[in-house]
Amino acid sequence: MNVEELVRDALREQAVQQPPAPPGFADRVLGARRRRRTRRVASVALATAAVVAIAVGGPLLDSGHKNHVRPSGTVGSGEVQAHPDQSPPRELIGAGDAVLAAYYTAKIQPQTDRRAVSARTYWLLDPKTGKYEKDSRWSFVAVAPGLRTAAVLERDLPAHRIGLLDLATRKVERWIPVRHGVGGLAFSYDGTRLVATTYDENPDLRVREKLFRGKGKRDGWMWGVRFGESSRSGFYDLDVASGAGSWSPVASGRDINSRADFAFSRTGELVYGQRIGGRDGLQQFYDLKGDEVAAPANEKYLRSDVPARLSPSGRLAALGLTKEVGGRPGRSYSSVRDPRTGKEITKVRGGHLLAWADEKHLIAWERVTSLEEEYRPQLVLVTIGSDKVVPLSGVQKPAEPTDLVEPWEPVFARR
């Protein structure tokens, strides 16, 4: 084979691996044309960036697709890709717009008698083979929409540089050096920006805690999360393309967890983090200077502990567990609400809503055990307006409190 033939093969292979054009591309183009004509924007680049930010429409899995479960497939496909026999997953799991881009397990690594660190190990989706490959170089990974790039932190947290990893080659294309140590990362909805949460010490510290096992049993001890103390110091708002950005301090307090990473609001104008208070899932928003602000109107009723948040169109909000029905297995239902009024529109199957596949479908954890048995979940695809669940992964094995390894946790990204 000569170089020309190899170039030909490499180009064709790269072309074949491309996912389809985003749904609603014609609308996006016509919208861009309209805006360009009316506003007469001087810079083409600016107009394009604005359009990309607005293009949030997701593909609708039509009813013909919802029962169509393919055992495997490519990243490019919008169909349902399920491996109900795999836990943790070995091959691509996804539905509609949502792909399991990575997963991680965490292992307690004692440092002294009283202190330990819960260190993560990630398995990243290889977009070429559709398999999850272990990459133990990183302690934290955030995957950008499109599944081409991940932002990574090296082993020792807090880290003083952020890597932009090419998921196809597994090479860091660029390092962004940072003065304040970073412990967590999250991309904006359009993938153009990165919020990096800074900490003065490792946010995954664990402390030795007494464990009461109940009457008649010997008490033990476990490595627990430190409550009431966090070394969180602020965040960087970074432009992914240039690596440029600024750091904003945010005062720490007793009402956040040790790890309390920031994430962008849907528009990227604000960031929010979890707040501990009278009920679960509270969130506190900040402007990009780090000052506390009120929640935006469409995110006011969301919960910081329900990752799915707003639907692709922004018209629906995924909320928390609202009802459980006995049986074998038990059935869980989460609430889907109007984001602006907080009123429940419907309930959908699933105990923990993780990601929107499209406007009608979500990926969720759902239990396979009865309400009386130990909670054991698997990833499922649920449909608004239907009681049907489609298993996507095998069942996650629960960890004992004294276990040093925590069960796998999914990381989703949009195709």
Place this chain on the structure above:
Amino acid sequence: MDAEAQESFRQFVAGRSTALLKTAVLLAGGDRHAAEDLLQNALVKAAGRWQRIDEPEAYVRRILYRQQISRWRLKWRRREVMVAEPPESGAGHSPDTSGAAELRLVLRTALSRLTARQRTVLVLRYFEDLPEADVARLLGCSVGTVRSTTHRSLARLRELAPELAALAPRQPQPSRDFSPVEVRP
């Protein structure tokens, strides 16, 4: 654009944008977001004269190629040179280049580091399989320029990916711009 034209434009985009996007991704060196921008710009231009275009796909492709080489935007250029540290290399990290798959991956990275013009010529020659004369017509340059650009692009790929050297012996450096080397008939 009236309702009928808009409908035909939507049909065209729905039917052809996936194929067009593949080309755009190659032109953008694998950058999917940049490719979507590139295609969107081309389609916006095509939408502006939709009722007057006879062959929409050919028209959109021509815009894609031309805008890529003549006016690739500052931000793309910046992306190409903003590498703060070179991608990892050296004994500890060098990929196993014994297999063709690995070689293609190495090559893909190298392709992303070519200039837009170099990449466009290679995409037209080796992905679209166009004869040199057609490439020249599309890009508005001479056949000699297509040849020399192809040659230089392949030479640059060899520099960026020394693993390719094993495939074919290095050709002598061109003494003139139109050296007819390494170009398929």
